[in-house]
Amino acid sequence: MTTRRLIVEPRGLASSRLTLSVPLASVLLALIVGAIFLALTGNDPWEVYTKMAKTSFGSSRGFSETLISATPLILTGVAAAVAFKMLVWNIGAEGQFLMGSVFAAGVAIALGPGTPMLIAIPLVIIAGGVGGAFWASLSAVPKVYLGTNEIITTLMLNFIALNFMNYLIFGSNSPWRDPEVSQFPTGRPLPDSSRIPEFFNRLDYGFIIAALLAVLAWFLISKTRWGFEVRIVGDSADTARYAGIAVPRKFLGVFLMSGAFAGLAGSLYVAGPVGALDPRSLDLGLGFTGIIVAALARLNPIAVVPVGILMGALNNAGPSLQSIRVPAATVTMLQGAILIFAVAGEFFIANRLRKPEKKPTADATEGVEA
Amino acid sequence: MNESTLILTLFAAMGLGTGIVYAAVGEIITERAGNLNLGVQGMMLVGAVAGFWATYNTDSLLLGVIVAMVAGAALSVIHAFASVTLRVSQIVSGLALTIFGTGLSSFLGEAGTEPLVGEPSKATFEPILEGGLADIPVIGPLIFGHDILVYVSWLTVAAASLYLFKTRMGLSLRAVGEDPASAESAGVNVARVRYIHIMVGGALAGLGGAYYSLALVPTWQNEPIGPAGWIAIALVILASWRPWRALFAAYLFGAAERIGFTLQTLGEPWSNIPSSILAMLPFILAIVAMLIFTSGKRAKLLGAPAALGLPYFREQR
Numbered sequence: 001m002t003t004r005r006l007i008v009e010p011r012g013l014a015s016s017r018l019t020l021s022v023p024l025a026s027v028l029l030a031l032i033v034g035a036i037f038l039a040l041t042g043n044d045p046w047e048v049y050t051k052m053a054k055t056s057f058g059s060s061r062g063f064s065e066t067l068i069s070a071t072p073l074i075l076t077g078v079a080a081a082v083a084f085k086m087l088v089w090n091i092g093a094e095g096q097f098l099m100g101s102v103f104a105a106g107v108a109i110a111l112g113p114g115t116p117m118l119i120a121i122p123l124v125i126i127a128g129g130v131g132g133a134f135w136a137s138l139s140a141v142p143k144v145y146l147g148t149n150e151i152i153t154t155l156m157l158n159f160i161a162l163n164f165m166n167y168l169i170f171g172s173n174s175p176w177r178d179p180e181v182s183q184f185p186t187g188r189p190l191p192d193s194s195r196i197p198e199f200f201n202r203l204d205y206g207f208i209i210a211a212l213l214a215v216l217a218w219f220l221i222s223k224t225r226w227g228f229e230v231r232i233v234g235d236s237a238d239t240a241r242y243a244g245i246a247v248p249r250k251f252l253g254v255f256l257m258s259g260a261f262a263g264l265a266g267s268l269y270v271a272g273p274v275g276a277l278d279p280r281s282l283d284l285g286l287g288f289t290g291i292i293v294a295a296l297a298r299l300n301p302i303a304v305v306p307v308g309i310l311m312g313a314l315n316n317a318g319p320s321l322q323s324i325r326v327p328a329a330t331v332t333m334l335q336g337a338i339l340i341f342a343v344a345g346e347f348f349i350a351n352r353l354r355k356p357e358k359k360p361t362a363d364a365t366e367g368v369e370a
Numbered sequence: 371m372n373e374s375t376l377i378l379t380l381f382a383a384m385g386l387g388t389g390i391v392y393a394a395v396g397e398i399i400t401e402r403a404g405n406l407n408l409g410v411q412g413m414m415l416v417g418a419v420a421g422f423w424a425t426y427n428t429d430s431l432l433l434g435v436i437v438a439m440v441a442g443a444a445l446s447v448i449h450a451f452a453s454v455t456l457r458v459s460q461i462v463s464g465l466a467l468t469i470f471g472t473g474l475s476s477f478l479g480e481a482g483t484e485p486l487v488g489e490p491s492k493a494t495f496e497p498i499l500e501g502g503l504a505d506i507p508v509i510g511p512l513i514f515g516h517d518i519l520v521y522v523s524w525l526t527v528a529a530a531s532l533y534l535f536k537t538r539m540g541l542s543l544r545a546v547g548e549d550p551a552s553a554e555s556a557g558v559n560v561a562r563v564r565y566i567h568i569m570v571g572g573a574l575a576g577l578g579g580a581y582y583s584l585a586l587v588p589t590w591q592n593e594p595i596g597p598a599g600w601i602a603i604a605l606v607i608l609a610s611w612r613p614w615r616a617l618f619a620a621y622l623f624g625a626a627e628r629i630g631f632t633l634q635t636l637g638e639p640w641s642n643i644p645s646s647i648l649a650m651l652p653f654i655l656a657i658v659a660m661l662i663f664t665s666g667k668r669a670k671l672l673g674a675p676a677a678l679g680l681p682y683f684r685e686q687r
Contacts, residue, residue: 084462155600160657167644335469336471339470343462
């Protein structure tokens with residue numbers, strides 16, 4: 001072949017400027033790809049992007065809505081970040097999120113309106129985490145003890161959780177369903193004593209809790225002995241085994257922790273802005289968007305917070321585009337493009353490219369076709 | 371006889387399974403080359419909208435199918451570049467393809483001054499025989515009663531099986547999936563083999579998606595394929611990477627999808643079973659079957675490509 005080849009060299013530790021500029025470039029390139037598709041379908045990209053920015057950041061109300069959208073994404077982002085860092089391929093944040101919502105709403109309804117807020121709210125939030133961890137365990141336990149591929153089981157459990165929620169609201173007279181409404185079933189409203197109070201327009205303290213939980217995840221992974229051992233497992237299971245670390249238990253722990261974070265996203269969502277287990281007002285796709293958040297944050301739980309706000313801004317802006325006759329799916333397209341560029345960007349963080357020194361030999365062993 | 375519930379259910383199951391057959395066979399070919407592409411759902415959706423769009427503008431079903439396959443293959447190149455050339459995580463790259471493809475598909479269906487959404491297709495795939503052979507009891511509808519894409523799917527399965535197991539190229543492909551370093555020493559271009567078969571997988575996923583928009587539900591709506599792409603991925607494992615098994619497993623999934631409707635027609639007490647519980651069946655089936663058949667060392671015995679999911683670093687040979 002006569003193609004010129006660039007030499008690929010692994011980089012040691014990438015500079016912090018590079019690790020920051022690759023995610024920024026990912027967003028920029030995705031916006032360019034989006035602009036091309038917008039222009040091809042007869043839309044003015046600038047008008048669309050200005051509209052999005054104005055909707056999500058242009059007013060205090062808009063910004064508070066952005067943070068409301070960001071809250072579950074921060075937690076599903078943390079769920080993906082802690083799992084992927086340890087090579088636990090939990091693709092089931094979606095289902096764990098829904099199960100967290102089911103558990104949280106269930107506990108809130110069982111406690112009823114008489115329970116003091118200071119007791120009810122923490123119990124409801126924790127219930128969501130338990131629900132998420134429980135749903136993750138259905139994949140984690142077979143993975144650890146039988147070797148069953150977790151990618152497929154977590155994916156399948158997403159759809160089972162979704163249909164289970166639909167069953168609770170549409171297919172039965174479960175306690176989750178609102179008994180007052182018979183025509184078009186909806187979720188039973190949570191008692192006010194289980195609702196997280198608001199402090200900035202419609203924004204509730206759930207956002208603060210989510211940010212604190214992200215810091216907690218960072219602390220657990222980066223600053224504790226458990227986290228240190230988990231990171232060794234993530235780097236090399238063989239090394240970890242040699243060092244006497246119980247790999248299956250670490251794997252299980254990370255998997256359940258990831259599920260718990262996704263479940264917490266669910267509890268903050270139903271006890272926060274939504275206020276009921278309602279299939280129609282629970283956004284779908286928050287689990288998958290969490291994967292984008294985690295990838296763009298380069299699996300760092302702290303970085304997940306600002307990236308979560310960015311993705312929340314996109315999600316929040318989506319529906320508003322319909323007023324200028326632009327599909328809300330523009331946002332999904334942009335998010336997918338961001339993830340594509342972010343994952344491709346990992347190559348440039350891990351490697352450096354340089355031109356061959358003079359004459360490239362025919363059998364240059366390392367190479368990317370230029 | 372041919373109007374009996376059983377025959378009608380089986381017939382519908384084959385139709386509902388056909389889009390999944392294409393996607394699953396495509397994914398089998400991709401995975402046999404050692405690459406896991408979780409972008410099936412996205413490629414199917416882009417194929418569905420592209421095929422619908424082409425038929426809508428040309429009235430030609432053939433062009434619709436071709437455009438759908440080209441669109442699916444084009445999207446898969448993104449995954450090939452990321453996972454083969456750049457060697458980043460195949461899992462994240464495939465998921466990115468699904469998210470992007472899902473958004474792009476809905477976007478293209480809704481955007482513009484005359485959006486496709488809600489529009490009926492200008493042409494649809496219909497059963498090729500009315501009466502005649504299709505009236506034979508039992509086998510008539512099940513074997514002779516389908517549209518052309520069902521028969522093409524059988525040919526695709528047969529061709530894929532022959533290609534994988536009886537040709538030299540199939541042998542190189544499987545060698546790349548099992549042990550890329552040895553395949554490379556034997557003169558096989560690992561990257562090229564993976565690129566080609568990722569694109570074949572993409573083209574078949576695109577075709578599978580178009581089966582929904584041009585045959586099953588020929589009016590454009592957002593995400594017309596349901597979770598078919600994800601089911602196709604699960605099915606590859608259940609079919610232990612063999613095309614013929616994928617065909618029958620896809621029909622089984624089709625039956626599980628159809629069972630809700632069937633029970634409705636049977637009346638009480640069957641019709642009392644909530645549809646949301648029945649909708650779980652395909653997924654429960656997939657998990658149970660995985661627990662039984664593919665756990666631990668059995669996965670290897672079944673024929674999982676040894677290098678599946680691993681990037682190949684030539685310099686570390």
